[in-house]
Amino acid sequence: MNIGEIARRAGVSRSTVSYALSGKRPVSAATVQRINDVIAELGYRPNASARALAEGRTRTLGLVVPPASRRLTDVQLGFVGSVVDAAAAHDLDVLLSPSGGDHDRSFERIVTGRRVDGVILMEILLEDPRVERLSQASLPFVTIGHVEHPGASWWVDVDYGALITRCVHHLADLGHEEVVLINRSAELVAAGYGPALRSATGFLDATAARGLTARTVCCADEAAAGLACFEQIRTQWPSVTAAVTINEAALPGVQRALHRAGLEVPRDFSLTGVIAERLAEDFHPPLTAADVPAVELGRLAVDLLLAQIADAGAEPRHALLEPPISLRSSTGARRHG
CATH class of the missing domain: 3.40.50.2300 (Response regulator)
Structure with missing residues (x-):
């Protein structure tokens, strides 16, 4: 079925049907209703290419x-x-x-x-x-x-800055005094990647406001890097008791590093951040986090x-x-x- 048949049955011109479908020119409400009734009766569905051409758009x-x-x-x-x-x-x-x-x-x-x-x-x-x-x-x-x-x-x-700030306050309320931000890769930070820089600013401002010792580390977006970064944290800053992260790709490696170090979450170490809900639910134990919508x-x-x-x-x-x-x-x- 095509526009010509719709026009014939509705008693209008082909151009009137086209204008009624595209909205490019005004068509009386009564005529539009008559055309729509015919379309419903015939089960017509406009060809995508023809519709795009009529609208002057690619759709x-x-x-x-x-x-x-x-x-x-x-x-x-x-x-x-x-x-x-x-x-x-x-x-x-x-x-x-x-x-x-x-x-x-x-x-x-x-x-x-x-x-x-x-x-x-x-x-x-x-x-x-x-x-x-x-x-x-x-x-x-x-x-x-x-x-x-x-x-x-x-x-x-x-609002990564605000969410990381809230994560820091949550950890401070739990008594943590030395915390680390596991950020995205050094390359993304150097390039000026918005979430990474806004997270770092929120983290440093919030830790300063609460009088916490702040540590930061960049981590590539992969599990192996997460494992290496966490082992670096344990070696370099052994008194860190909690971490905040936006690096969801590194989380499986962080989890392996925690297990390898014999640390139980949250008894021995706390972890929170801003990540996808599925990954937060799949973490063991499930991760306290702001779930990215x-x-x-x-x-x-x-x-x-x-x-x-x-x-x-x-x-x-x-x-x-x-x-x-x-x-x-x-x-x-x-x-x-």
Whole structure:
């Protein structure tokens, strides 16, 4: 069944049917209702390509992801899955494009190739040239994360600084006096990766406010690095009794290191942080943590992008989420002696 048959049965022109479907020109409510009745009767579903052509859009969103050489974390996979699901709910497709390393040309094709109606950008640096490039191109975009001075950009993020601060206060309330932040890799910190730097700032400010001895360590995003980092912590700072982390990929290695050292959580050592809920639940014992709401962030990013596409002159909007800390079983009072 095609538009011509719908037009014939509704007693209107093909262009009127097209305008009623796309909304590009006004059509009377009575005519729209008549067309919709025919569509319902015939079970018509517009061809995606024809619909995109009629609307002057691709009906595709771009999602810029880390390169394949970097294994995606659970949180990052959550972002990807939720963006795809949210787009599908609007009958939209998602085009994945890697960014970073040798993939600059792929990102540039997304920006200039008219392949997408808008872009969602992940893994934001405090000073991110990709954000500047998208702003210059006048292509609608939303970032998951935000630059240091977001200005007129649209973004969604988790308040890592505030959440790490709350984790530190929780440990201080339990009597811990020397704590360590297990951050992301030294390369990401040096590049200005937003969550890593904001977490470090929140950690240092909170430990200073509570009079705690603060230690920090960078750790690569893999289990082997987590094991090595924790062994380094035990060797270099043996009086540390608790850790805060945003490095979920390192957690399996940290768990092995704890077991190897004969430390029982939380009797001998407490651990908390900001990570994906699944990993927090799978940790042994379940990890007290602020669970990153990846599904909600992805959905919000799509909603903001569609609002921006629909109204290019709309005032920029953002959402900064601060999920509660889920008290599970990995933190306890500091043991004396």
